[in-house]
Amino acid sequence: MFEFLMTGSLILLVLSIFACLYRVWKGPSMPDRIQALDTIGITLVGGVAIFSVLLGTHAFLEVILIVGILSFIGTIAFARSLERGVVIERKRVD
Incomplete structure (x- = not known):
């Protein structure tokens, strides 16, 4: 029964990722697309967990951390790019 519930939840997470991919592709605005990308990252973390x-292993915990960190950094970079037009600001040295 436990494996059936876990498999069912994985299927629902995959459907959620497809719905978010549709939002990334057809999103009405750029903030909606960024939100969908962040949701895909969170869903991937849950799916890997x-x-x-x-599988009964702890081998994927590093993958969960890496995907979470990359998702967070990507969301921050997209948001800064949208807000300021540049991700990394370079200061002039005189």
Whole structure:
């Protein structure tokens, strides 16, 4: 029963990722697309965690951390790019 619930939740997470990919592709505005990309990152973290529980291993914990960090950094970079037009500001040295 436990494996059935975990498999079902993985299927729902995959459907959620497809819905977010549709929002990234057809989003009405750029903030909507950024939100969908962030949601894909969070969903991937959850999916990898469920997959790790299904396999009964701790080997994917590093993958969860890396995907979470990259998702966060990507969201911040997109938001700064949208707000200021540049991700990294360079100061002039005289």
